[in-house]
Amino acid sequence: MTPPTHAATAPSPHTAAAPVSTQALTLLAGDRVLIDRADLRLDAGQVLSLTGGAGTGKTLLLRALAGLPLPGVTLAGQARTDGRRLLIAQGGRLAPQRPLALQAADVIGHHLGLDASAALRRMADALDRMGVPPAARRFDLPPERLPDSLRWAALFALGIAVGPAVLLADAPAAGLDPTVRLRLLHRLAEWARSSATALILAGRPEDGLDGPADARLCLHEGRVLPTPPIPDPLPAPDHAHHPAGAAVMTAHGLTMSFPMGTGPTGEARRLTAVHSLDLELVDGETLVLLGESGSGKAMLARALLHLPAPSTGRVVWMGRDLTKADDATLRRVRRDVQPLFPDPAGSLDPAMTVGAQLTAVLESLRPDIPADRRPQRVVETLRAVGLPTDTATRWPASLRPLEAARVGLARALMPDPRALVCDEPLATLSAEDRAEFWDDLLTARDRRHLSLILTTERAEEGLRHADRALVLLMGRVVERGSADDLLHHARHPYTQAMLSAARGDRPALEGDPPSALRQPDGCTLRQRCPKARSFCAQAVPTLEPVGPGHAVACHYWDTP
Amino acid sequence: MSAPPPLPTTTHHGKGAAGLALLVALALACTVAPLLNDGAGPLRADRDPVLTALTDGRGSLSFALLSGLLGAGLGVAWSGLAIALGDRAERRLMGAAARLVALPLALLVPLGVGLTGGGLPVLTALVALSAAPLVAGLAHQDLRALLRRDFLTAARAAGRSKGALLLHHLLPNAVRPLLAAGAIALPRALAVESLASLLGLGLPSSVGSWGGAVGVAARLGDGLALVPAALLLALSLWAFHAVADEALRLAAEGPHGGPSNGLPGGSAPDARP
Incomplete structure (x- = not known):
């Protein structure tokens, strides 16, 4: 050959x-x-x-x-x-x-x-x-x-x-x-x-x-x-960004489930997308939630924003328990924590111009800014995310995907938030647009000292810019640790498979993820896992520490 | 800020425009026809069959508009109520609508008129009810799709109140799909009324109806009277359907060229090459 x-x-x-x-x-x-x-x-x-x-x-x-x-x-x-x-x-x-x-x-x-x-x-x-x-x-x-x-x-x-x-x-x-x-x-x-x-x-x-x-x-x-060679598809995390400070957001026992009617014996059935999950976000930190489709990362991101509220458990932002928050408190929290959506164009109201939508955010969340200063504020924010000022007069349908993503970012930045919860914000962008939008997002993070929660199925992108990561499988955390730990010392077969895919290698997992409606007993990965043994069907593995800040939920993580 | 620039329109609306033009022309012709007629009675052999058919069209078209709009309103209210009442009531109400759509409701109208003795109010109510389940099903799908859209979630994340969500986001985006769903009631009302009138259980002869005219002509073996009425009825049904199809298409496009159903549309996140 x-x-x-x-x-x-x-x-x-x-x-x-x-x-x-x-x-x-x-x-x-x-x-x-x-x-x-x-x-x-x-x-x-x-x-x-x-x-x-x-x-x-x-x-x-x-x-x-x-x-x-x-x-x-x-x-x-x-x-x-x-x-x-x-x-x-x-x-x-x-x-x-x-x-x-x-x-x-x-x-x-x-x-x-x-x-x-x-x-x-x-x-x-x-x-x-x-x-x-x-x-x-x-x-x-x-x-x-x-x-x-x-x-x-x-x-x-x-x-x-x-x-x-x-x-x-x-x-x-x-x-x-x-x-x-x-x-x-x-x-x-x-x-x-x-x-x-x-x-x-x-x-x-x-x-x-x-x-x-x-x-x-x-x-x-x-x-x-x-094709130009890629120097390292999984470079080390960006260590120029060091988070430090207290926890700004915590979630305890957060569960998302939905009614599924009644079973054959009349019992109420529920589909659980997120299983009693704990999470902590430190001030200025970038936390990435990794997982395949159906892993529950998007549902978790929305539950953190109370969009909708979790079925059980609680989310606390800066000491405010969102479960018990009244409308005014919730509005105050929304001023601090803003979302980015997976389809930026779809998250814009097609019947309103970009400027009207950005102004509406200010009206709701920043009533302290006088009405006559709002247009100037809209223009400044559009400029800050790399958009021309005439974008304010455009309809969402006329925006290209990258422009729509930037408008979504501008809307999130309008109330001067302290944290962004980003649910696959680059999912609809091409490779070139992804690189540009990453720059915009990281620039905004660094300039405004934002905390970020970012969900993605692309391990390489997520870990490159993250400080810490949670790996989600069927609504449960199966590995958590620093981005560096996960990049170089991932222990869970699921994390290792995601990293293999990111490198272009063949992942060790066989078969497809099981349906959320028919989850197997025990470990939900066992039907695809190269390390699976009979015991895996008997108990759901719990997180156990394997190093400082690094925990894995696998019965056989330490076996070759 | 300056006014928003208009978007370039690239969609062709030929069929819908033709249907609308035809409906307007028919409505005008039906309005003018009695002025051109010499007041000849319906059974006189020397009357002009086309003018008579156009005169009969006043009844058919007016009734289709009246009962169609009523059916559309009922259907939209049905779907809105289903969503407002919560999951269980929604499942039951929309399940009932789906079961009713599967029934030959068009045949139940003459049956109902026959059993109740008829009358314009009864006929109007029955025709409207026969169209409402279909409208309810379509409107429910549209409303549900709309409620799943991320822009509503984004508006909630922006701290918008429930009233603002309804007035500024939900209603402006719901108008098109609901109008489109309602538009389907008009051809249905015309078809159902024509069937009932054909059987002699529809509009009274004093009002006039294409279905009734076709029925009388068929019974008398009057081909000259049958053809214009049948042709005008067919043209009207085509025109109503063309307009309804166009309305559905426009609703799918969404306002200002954006998708209204959550699917990638004009600003699609770039379709693969």
């Missing part, structure tokens, strides 16, 4: 043997150059990641390689693929209501000429490859009723079952948790290497596609370039 990093960037004398090769491939829409003279070559069994931001032409290039250029796009230069090629389209499109078995039989039968039973046997073998246990193979269900992770696994298995010479995957497993996504992508890449299939994984830089790949390219302004 040609050395991977060069094989994908420059044509070699052995071009004829490569399943994928292009020379000066140019894609044009009229006179406009979309992809400019792309040279790439991919050998059999090689895995290439092709990354780029929104609109950089990844899909166009993949479709051109698949022989399916979009209407209106013309090709110049050479593009050659040898053997059967298969494109997994963006979004993992399968007919949503047609049972999976019928779709598998159709696709495999079409490509390989097999009858339905032979096609399904081949599909079952492919699902084995993707690590889908027999019990989870619901061939009879339509894709719309499958969990996203299983739908993607089935789609990859379909590709494996067809056995193409070239497999092109556009934004594969996008939207899944990093731990689940990386597990599926690594399995797909392993299959490609073992079956001599050329595999191209195209997606955004933040999707972690570089991890399973042998060669890495990126698209920038229409040019295919080698």
